[in-house]
Amino acid sequence: MSLDFVSVGANKHPHCADWNGTNVVAFGAGRTVALWDVDQGLCGTLKGHGNPVTAVKFYKDYIVSGSSDKTVKIWTKEESGYVCCGTLKHTGSITALAVCAEADLIVSGSSDGSVWLWKFSSQELIESCTVNARFHPLCVAATMFNGNVIVGAGGSQNNVYIFSNSSGQFKLDASLEGHENWIRSLDFRPYNGDLLLASASQDKYIRLWRFHCGSTDTIESRTTTADDVDTALLSNKEYSISGGISVTFEALLMGHDDWIFSVSWHPVRLELLSSSADTSVMIWNPDESSGVWVCSSRLGDVSIKGASTATGASGGFWAALYLVKQDNQQQERIATVGKTGAWRLWRSKGAHEFSALVGITGHIRPVSDLSWEDNGQYLLTASLDQTTRLYAQSAGEGGSWHEMSRPQIHGYDMIAVKSINGHAFVSGGDEKTIRVFEEPKGIAHLLENVCGIKTENIEAMADSAMVPALSLSNKQDDPSRGEVEDDDDEPQEAHESTIDILSRLTTPPLEDHLQRHTLWPEVDKLYGHGYEISSIDISHDKKVVATCCKANTEAHAVIRLYNTSTWQQIENPLAFHSLTITRLQFSPDDKYLLSVSRDRTLSLWKRTGDYDFELSFSDPKAHSRIVWDCCWTQDGFLTAGRDRCVKLWRKQQDETWQAIAISKFQSPVTAIDCSGDLIAVGLDDGALSVHKIEGNEIVPLRTVDSRHTPDLRVDRIAWRPNRNQFAVASQDSTVRIYSL
Numbered sequence: 001m002s003l004d005f006v007s008v009g010a011n012k013h014p015h016c017a018d019w020n021g022t023n024v025v026a027f028g029a030g031r032t033v034a035l036w037d038v039d040q041g042l043c044g045t046l047k048g049h050g051n052p053v054t055a056v057k058f059y060k061d062y063i064v065s066g067s068s069d070k071t072v073k074i075w076t077k078e079e080s081g082y083v084c085c086g087t088l089k090h091t092g093s094i095t096a097l098a099v100c101a102e103a104d105l106i107v108s109g110s111s112d113g114s115v116w117l118w119k120f121s122s123q124e125l126i127e128s129c130t131v132n133a134r135f136h137p138l139c140v141a142a143t144m145f146n147g148n149v150i151v152g153a154g155g156s157q158n159n160v161y162i163f164s165n166s167s168g169q170f171k172l173d174a175s176l177e178g179h180e181n182w183i184r185s186l187d188f189r190p191y192n193g194d195l196l197l198a199s200a201s202q203d204k205y206i207r208l209w210r211f212h213c214g215s216t217d218t219i220e221s222r223t224t225t226a227d228d229v230d231t232a233l234l235s236n237k238e239y240s241i242s243g244g245i246s247v248t249f250e251a252l253l254m255g256h257d258d259w260i261f262s263v264s265w266h267p268v269r270l271e272l273l274s275s276s277a278d279t280s281v282m283i284w285n286p287d288e289s290s291g292v293w294v295c296s297s298r299l300g301d302v303s304i305k306g307a308s309t310a311t312g313a314s315g316g317f318w319a320a321l322y323l324v325k326q327d328n329q330q331q332e333r334i335a336t337v338g339k340t341g342a343w344r345l346w347r348s349k350g351a352h353e354f355s356a357l358v359g360i361t362g363h364i365r366p367v368s369d370l371s372w373e374d375n376g377q378y379l380l381t382a383s384l385d386q387t388t389r390l391y392a393q394s395a396g397e398g399g400s401w402h403e404m405s406r407p408q409i410h411g412y413d414m415i416a417v418k419s420i421n422g423h424a425f426v427s428g429g430d431e432k433t434i435r436v437f438e439e440p441k442g443i444a445h446l447l448e449n450v451c452g453i454k455t456e457n458i459e460a461m462a463d464s465a466m467v468p469a470l471s472l473s474n475k476q477d478d479p480s481r482g483e484v485e486d487d488d489d490e491p492q493e494a495h496e497s498t499i500d501i502l503s504r505l506t507t508p509p510l511e512d513h514l515q516r517h518t519l520w521p522e523v524d525k526l527y528g529h530g531y532e533i534s535s536i537d538i539s540h541d542k543k544v545v546a547t548c549c550k551a552n553t554e555a556h557a558v559i560r561l562y563n564t565s566t567w568q569q570i571e572n573p574l575a576f577h578s579l580t581i582t583r584l585q586f587s588p589d590d591k592y593l594l595s596v597s598r599d600r601t602l603s604l605w606k607r608t609g610d611y612d613f614e615l616s617f618s619d620p621k622a623h624s625r626i627v628w629d630c631c632w633t634q635d636g637f638l639t640a641g642r643d644r645c646v647k648l649w650r651k652q653q654d655e656t657w658q659a660i661a662i663s664k665f666q667s668p669v670t671a672i673d674c675s676g677d678l679i680a681v682g683l684d685d686g687a688l689s690v691h692k693i694e695g696n697e698i699v700p701l702r703t704v705d706s707r708h709t710p711d712l713r714v715d716r717i718a719w720r721p722n723r724n725q726f727a728v729a730s731q732d733s734t735v736r737i738y739s740l
Contacts, residue, residue, distance in 0.1 A: 009341020028053030066094030109137030154183025428533030682714025
């Protein structure tokens with residue numbers, strides 16, 4: 001059994017990613033460390049932390065990761081992949097990490113206000129440093145200079161604090177003043193016998209500091225990139241630290257319009273990369289003639305007018321990395337990650353020119369549901385990150401999987417999604433309203449060009465969709481209306497060019513396309529439920545949509561049915577359960593509708609007409625605990641529950657249904673699906689296995705290697721039609737596709 005595809009978004013932490021100098025980016029993704037081969041895609045995830053990962057660093061061939069579970073884990077590379085070889089326990093959540101291979105050192109900053117220094121080889125604590133009771137480190141950096149270990153720490157105060165061990169013990173040597181807000185990132189770089197430190201702050205400025213051995217009289221200071229800066233910002237005070245080292249302010253870099261989250265030096269030349277909440281990445285170089293630091297390139301987006309961290313905006317880029325291979329320094333790329341968890345990628349074309357490449361994307365909160373298109377041509381997913389997404393495989397043998405569309409970017413957590421046919425779907429979430437969407441022309445052209453998925457009657461589709469201001473509904477966008485609202489933040493031709501932009505693409509869409517141009521227009525809303533939607537299914541003849549919602553009374557624990565030709569609710573909801581219905585499933589021949597519930601019961605509704613149903617069978621003690629999922633087999637159905645059981649039910653001669661086989665598991669069974677006689681089972685601890693129905697028995701077939709399974713509960717499993725593949729949605733925010 002192989003893992004064909006995994007998708008997940010990055011955590012929103014500035015120090016949560018690192019590059020190993022070959023071809024792999026490691027980044028925090030929920031409680032795991034995700035490994036991204038920049039040429040091949042996401043390779044997998046490393047499980048071990050108990051809370052979200054907040055910091056990641058490469059140390060030679062090792063990976064060092066920190067988490068809010070108060071631990072630092074060390075991962076070593078073996079033939080089978082990375083395995084955890086050590087755990088360093090802290091007294092608070094890890095907020096920052098730094099490594100210094102020359103000094104055999106790991107530095108960790110914690111929410112308890114301390115900076116701890118560890119000896120890597122022995123994994124022993126060397127020193128615990130603190131500044132004062134009000135300081136909480138948000139970034140740390142470490143290096144060797146003049147035989148001494150220099151450690152920088154920045155955080156919830158305006159100063160950069162420098163520690164050194166010149167006296168044999170680490171102590172606070174200097175407080176570098178100048179910034180006017182919290183410090184978010186630090187990075188050291190040797191240069192011409194001196195040491196440069198870049199510090200980035202929420203005051204929107206980057207400051208460069210020079211560490212020098214001996215007299216500072218010979219140092220030529222480049223103090224600013226602008227002439228009209230308040231001289232108070234440019235103080236050239238000299239700081240002395242142990243070992244005969246002096247520190248002076250070198251330059252002030254101005255250009256960002258919002259908080260700066262990260263700075264990193266180029267591994268080869270004197271160049272600095274910065275990322276900011278203003279949705280830009282800047283590259284800084286000293287001018288050849290004057291030596292003044294200037295911005296030579298700016299990548300990213302134009303920030304939205306009036307939006308900033310001060311007004312509650314949470315956009316921008318949280319981190320940026322130089323991707324420069326040690327064996328091929330000519331092939332340079334820059335990667336950055338933003339609030340959506342998606343990685344954007346640019347390739348250097350020389351002379352400060354860059355071209356955008358396809359990065360990786362993924363959900364950043366638990367994935368609650370997924371649904372294959374009828375022929376398995378694409379996969380729809382729904383997540384608590386308030387989006388629905390469409391994944392498809394690029395054309396050609398061995399084509400890779402990519403996110404091709406983001407049909408819904410909503411204001412409520414999404415719970416359920418179901419494909420109606422090849423060009424429409426329904427979704428529901430915490431909003432209580434169920435929405436119906438249809439594919440626009442632009443997406444149809446994109447799927448045909450990139451994935452080879454052909455769609456009939458494209459001309460009858462809407463061109464594209466947009467979300468009006470203060471609205472939750474994707475409206476059909478009509479370019480022929482001749483005018484758009486006057487908005488300085490968006491070019492007026494943007495609306496009418498959406499279909500053209502997508503139609504021209506021959507590669508998977510970039511994150512910018514996914515956010516701006518891949519919405520699906522909403523065609524109807526289905527009302528009736530009083531609480532959050534819990535499950536949706538549609539009959540195979542596409543005539544009836546069945547829905548249910550969270551409930552703690554019989555009045556709300558009903559199944560509501562809707563006619564797909566009119567999108568009107570069919571009278572008389574189906575009432576039986578007393579608590580939330582967790583799953584609805586139509587039988588393959590559409591003769592029955594099966595429901596299971598938190599009240600431990602199941603009900604079977606027989607279809608007596610196109611829109612008529614009657615209760616055919618029920619079992620008040622189907623399981624001894626919550627029934628989480630159900631699915632139909634070729635001649636019966638399966639149920640899965642918190643009692644760790646999967647039960648196979650078959651129809652008896654007296655028209656009742658009986659559980660003829662029971663299979664026990666080591667953990668609550670939270671997801672199940674069947675294809676022919678094959679059963680895929682997902683557990684509460686993330687474990688996955690495949691079983692086979694042989695007569696009246698459920699026989700274990702294969703178990704997925706734990707290295708390739710989700711880190712948290714499996715929420716949904718769905719077999720791909722007509723193929724030996726199944727997709728998995730999990731609480732760990734991943735979407736995975738496996739092949740037998």
